[in-house]
Amino acid sequence: MRFEITLPLTHRFNDHSRITFSLEDGQKPIIFEEGIHYLDGENGAGKSTFLSILSLLSGSVGKAAGDESGKIKYGREAYADQKFDYLKAAEIRENDFCIFSQDVFFLPGLTIKENYRILNRMNDAGGFPSDKYASSLSGGEQQERFIRILLQENKKVWFLDEPFNNLDQRNRQRFWELLKTSYSESPKIIFLIDHGMSNIAENNEHFILYTSLRVSSQNREDDPAFLKIYSIQEPIKFLEGLAVGTKKHPN
Amino acid sequence: MERLVSNVKEFWELAFVCLKMLFRESVKWRFILLIIGFIFVIICNFYNHFDKYKKVEIEKKNILQEDAFKIFFIYSLEPEDYENLVDELQRKLPKFNSILIRDALIFQKNLFVDIESHEKASEPLQVMYNLFDMENFVNGFEVKDKKNFFVSIKNEYIDYNGSNLEKKKQEKRFRNVADYIENFSDNLSGKMHSQRKIRAFREKRNLILKHIERVPHNKEINPYLSKVELIIPKNILNIMFNLSRLSTNRIISGIQYDPSDSKIKIRQKFIEVPEGLKDEESYGYRSWFPRFSPIYMKGSIGTVKHLLYELMKVDNAFMEYLKDLHSREHYLFSYEKLDIMQFKVDKINSNIKSAQRYFLFIDLIIGIIFPFMVSFFSFIYLKKEIAFLLFHKNKLKLILWVFYTLPLMIMLVLKSGLYMIFFKLTFVAYLVIPLLLSFIFASMIFWFINIWCFKEFFSNQLNLYEIFKGK
Numbered sequence: 001m002r003f004e005i006t007l008p009l010t011h012r013f014n015d016h017s018r019i020t021f022s023l024e025d026g027q028k029p030i031i032f033e034e035g036i037h038y039l040d041g042e043n044g045a046g047k048s049t050f051l052s053i054l055s056l057l058s059g060s061v062g063k064a065a066g067d068e069s070g071k072i073k074y075g076r077e078a079y080a081d082q083k084f085d086y087l088k089a090a091e092i093r094e095n096d097f098c099i100f101s102q103d104v105f106f107l108p109g110l111t112i113k114e115n116y117r118i119l120n121r122m123n124d125a126g127g128f129p130s131d132k133y134a135s136s137l138s139g140g141e142q143q144e145r146f147i148r149i150l151l152q153e154n155k156k157v158w159f160l161d162e163p164f165n166n167l168d169q170r171n172r173q174r175f176w177e178l179l180k181t182s183y184s185e186s187p188k189i190i191f192l193i194d195h196g197m198s199n200i201a202e203n204n205e206h207f208i209l210y211t212s213l214r215v216s217s218q219n220r221e222d223d224p225a226f227l228k229i230y231s232i233q234e235p236i237k238f239l240e241g242l243a244v245g246t247k248k249h250p251n
Numbered sequence: 252m253e254r255l256v257s258n259v260k261e262f263w264e265l266a267f268v269c270l271k272m273l274f275r276e277s278v279k280w281r282f283i284l285l286i287i288g289f290i291f292v293i294i295c296n297f298y299n300h301f302d303k304y305k306k307v308e309i310e311k312k313n314i315l316q317e318d319a320f321k322i323f324f325i326y327s328l329e330p331e332d333y334e335n336l337v338d339e340l341q342r343k344l345p346k347f348n349s350i351l352i353r354d355a356l357i358f359q360k361n362l363f364v365d366i367e368s369h370e371k372a373s374e375p376l377q378v379m380y381n382l383f384d385m386e387n388f389v390n391g392f393e394v395k396d397k398k399n400f401f402v403s404i405k406n407e408y409i410d411y412n413g414s415n416l417e418k419k420k421q422e423k424r425f426r427n428v429a430d431y432i433e434n435f436s437d438n439l440s441g442k443m444h445s446q447r448k449i450r451a452f453r454e455k456r457n458l459i460l461k462h463i464e465r466v467p468h469n470k471e472i473n474p475y476l477s478k479v480e481l482i483i484p485k486n487i488l489n490i491m492f493n494l495s496r497l498s499t500n501r502i503i504s505g506i507q508y509d510p511s512d513s514k515i516k517i518r519q520k521f522i523e524v525p526e527g528l529k530d531e532e533s534y535g536y537r538s539w540f541p542r543f544s545p546i547y548m549k550g551s552i553g554t555v556k557h558l559l560y561e562l563m564k565v566d567n568a569f570m571e572y573l574k575d576l577h578s579r580e581h582y583l584f585s586y587e588k589l590d591i592m593q594f595k596v597d598k599i600n601s602n603i604k605s606a607q608r609y610f611l612f613i614d615l616i617i618g619i620i621f622p623f624m625v626s627f628f629s630f631i632y633l634k635k636e637i638a639f640l641l642f643h644k645n646k647l648k649l650i651l652w653v654f655y656t657l658p659l660m661i662m663l664v665l666k667s668g669l670y671m672i673f674f675k676l677t678f679v680a681y682l683v684i685p686l687l688l689s690f691i692f693a694s695m696i697f698w699f700i701n702i703w704c705f706k707e708f709f710s711n712q713l714n715l716y717e718i719f720k721g722k
Contacts, residue, residue, distance in 0.1 A: 013717065052716035057642060064711035086711050087647060094645035101719065107636050109275030110268060118268050119643045150643065 001075045001096070001156050001189065003032040003054060007213070009070030011049060011059050019046050019217045021070070021227065030211050034187040036232035036239075038207060040198045045225040046215040047193045048102065048161050054191065055099050055159045056089040074157075098158040104146045104166070106134040116149045139166040147175060153182045158190045173243055180239035190235075201230055206238040258649075265646060266653045269633065278632050285628060286661070289621045293669055296617065300610040304560070307602050311554075311563060314599065318382035319475035320551050320592055322375070324357050324543035324584035325576055333540065336581055340546065347569045349548040354524075355379055355485070357543035357584060360478055361428050362411070363485040365524065366392045366404075375547035383411065383482055384470045392484065395519070403514040404522055407464045409482035414467045421465065424480055429460050431539070435488060438538060439495040448499040455494060458508050459487060459515065475588045486522040493521040543584045552596060558685045559610070560603045563596045611689050618693030619700070622658030626697075626704045629654050637708065638718040647708060655701045659694055666690075 006029045008022035023030075039047045052058040054072065056079070059065075065080035072079040077092065093099070106115050113128035120126065126148065134142050143166045151158065164172055183190070201207045207230040216224040232238050273282050314320065325340075327333035340351045352375045355364035364379060366389050372380070380389050394403045408428075413421050436456045440449045468482075494502050507516040548569055554561040570589055577583050630637075637650060670682065702709065707718060 013714075013722070048716075055642075056713060057716035057719075058713050060712050062711040086709060086713060087645075089713060090641060090645035090647050093642065099642045101642065101716070105635075105639055105719075107268065107272060107640065108277070109271045109273075114268065114271075118264070119640070 001034075003189065004073040005030050005032075005054075006071040009050075009053065009072070011053055017218060019049055019215065021046065021050060021213045021215055024212065024214055030229075032189055032191075034189055036183075036190045036192055036235045037210070038197060038201060038230040038232060039191060039193045039227060040201050040230060041215070041227040042225060045227045046213075046217075047227060050213070050227060051159045051161055051191055051193065052101075055097050055157075056093055057099065057101075061085065061089055096156045098151055098155040100147070100150055100158070100160045100163045102161045102165070104139070104142050106142070106146070112137075112145050112149070120149055120152060140168055140171060143167050144171050144174075147178070151178065151182070153185065156188055158188055160190065161193045162195065163192075164194055164196060176239050176242035180236060180243050183239060184236055201228075206233050206235075207231075208233055261646075262649060262653065265649055266657055269629070269650075269653055269657065272633055272636055273629060281632075282628065285624055286665070289617070289624075289662070290665060290669065292617055293666060296610065296613045297670070300606065303602075303606040303609075307560070307599060307606060310599050310602070311561075314563065314592075314595055315552060315554070318378050319473050319585075319588065321378055321547060321549055322352070322382055323546045323548065323551075323573060323588075325546060325573075326541060326543050326580070326582040326584070328541045328580065330540060333542070333544070336544070336576075343572065344546065347548060347566065347572065348550055349546055349569065350375060352376065352379065352545040352547050355545050356539065357479065357545075358539045358541075359427070359431065361481045361483055362479050363483050363488065363539075365489070366484045366486055368393060374549075375545075378547060379545065382473060382476065383409070383479070384468065384473075385409065385482065388466065393522070394514075400518055401516055402519045402522065403509075403512075403516050404484075404486065405464075406459060406462055406508070406513050406515050407466045408484065409466050409468050411468045411479050411482050412472050412477055413480060414469060425463075425465065428481055428483060432456075432460060432483075432487065432491075435538065436491045436495075439491060443495070445499060448502065451499050451502045452491075452494060455502060455506050456491060458506075459490070462508060462510065462513060463487075464513050475585050475591075478584070489524055490517065490521050492525045492528075493523075496525070552592065557603070557607075559607050559682055562600045562603055565593055565596050607685070611685055614686060615689045615693055618662065618689055619696050621662050622655075622693070622697045623700045623704070625658035625661065626654050626701045629657075630704045634707070634718050635721065637705075638715045641708065641715055642719070650708070651701065651705055654705060655698060659690075659697065663690065 008020050010018055010020045012018040039050065041047050049058065054074075059072075059079070061079045062085040063082055074092065074096075077084060077088070079089075106112065107118065110118070110133075111128070111130060112132050112134055113125050113130050115134075116126040116128055117124065128145070134145070137145065143163075147163060163175065167175065179190070182188070210229045210231045213227040213229070214224050215227050273279070325336065327336050337351065344350055352373075354367070354373075354376050355362060357363075362383065364383075364385075365376070367376060368389075372389070380386055388405075388407070388409060392405050395401075408425070410421060410424075413424060416424075433456070436453070440452050443449050443452065490506070494505065497505060505518055505521060508514075509516060548566070551566050551569055553564050553566065555564050556562075570593070573583060573589060577586055583589070640646060640650075666686070707714060
């Protein structure tokens, strides 16, 4: 599986606001294959928006996709294909995508176990106690449970948008360990956003700049932001380093 | 089959989850208030309907029980005319389940009617008594003697509509009737050969007419028969007819008058319709023409079921027949009654239909608005949750189906529960079909409303991320 994106890619939020991703040098397609892809950029650079479009949470698909909005292809599925629609999008999300979208969120009124059952596996309790509500846990504990609920090893693409908020050192290492184990067993396409890594991305041996996207919106026509996408080299080794808390860990 | 079972299981699990989210601490009271509001509106609508139902049922019952709409007096000018009419009526009335009452007639605005005891009186005659408020009069008319051959009868007549007249006018009206009776008896005595017998006969006649007492009718007069002046027991004529057939001695001994209680003591069979006249077409005293003869039609107004109620229905064929008789100079004593009947029935039917329409219309509106409110409420308070759910699960159709069926199920349970708790099952049974139709119609409309409510999730313009972020 891979993503193939033809730029410029425009996403309209409504009639008055839009955001466009384009390449500085030519408009050749960018391709994301198995591996870890780190998205870096200042606030408002459109990192989360870019991921939300790739993960089929935002953007126009099928007949609603205009010619000027760019083209995204996931495997054989072209988002702008006339036969592609919101139902197909939902099917792909369920089968292939693991989406961690910044905020920890539990379905309200339900226990953590019920959240697990409805979001992950209907017939599995996931080892959660049946009477624990998220509100009874600390922020870090909530995040840890949230990650356990959402991440499914069998899925091919993981969108990880700032998964480390509220996690302490120990839990971060556990997270990297989980990621490493999962990746080792079945390599995936992982998109990662984490502000903590941005300081080291430019000088770290694992981070290779793949592309830099020019991000313009109606508010920033004259002052565009840039979204840098790094490909992580030797991802297992990289994750191993993070999992044991080596010197390579950004924090 | 396996897939169906799995889908049903998944549906209930998702419905349960959605309900739990709607009943979460921060939202549950708003949701409960919405349901309480719905219950309140249903109860108001039903009580309003029930109130109208009661009123219209009372009106309907009054009309169905109105005896004036069961008895119709038909005019005949002369005996031949009457005989032809009777001949025709005997052929035609059975088709309408109707009957000619031969025990009564109206002559010169006075009703002559046989007074018979409750056990002996036919149903039409009893209705007639009821129509003229004569029950007490009839019940006290005849007291059987110990020997059982003799009876004591009241020597009275009813002044039906003359209670407010001056006494002189009242007496004059009776005097006119007395003259007819005298003429009638003179005709009978004219055939007698013995002067002694004639004297005896006239003496008895005078005895009756001299001592007969006026009973004022102090109750409300039936508006359809307000022209009737006096009600005379036709038994007086029977007595005279029977006496005229007796020997002089039996005439003298066969009838006695006791001034102390204004009663006539007489052999029972003398007050009854004379033997041999019962089956004759001319029965009813040939000389008394023109006259109005009563027809009894129990089902002139019936009922037919219509949705929640029974509508009233005039027997049009019978009415047409009466109008036809009227046009052939067999006038109705009160022709306007036919139009009034039709008018009243139309008015009540219109009220019934309007009450039904109002009730079902409101029920339909509630049936659309309530699920719409629940659906809209769910969208407002659960859109972030649904968006989040759709990040991970392909449950679009299931969600739409849950929020379509959930409000409908809540509504169905609440409505049927309320109706069963507060009202009699028999009454609710009338409502089942129309309410079911209303429910189905509301469900059909709600299908599109529900799609509209959740349309943000059903678009090729994906915006789950924006919804989740509250943008």
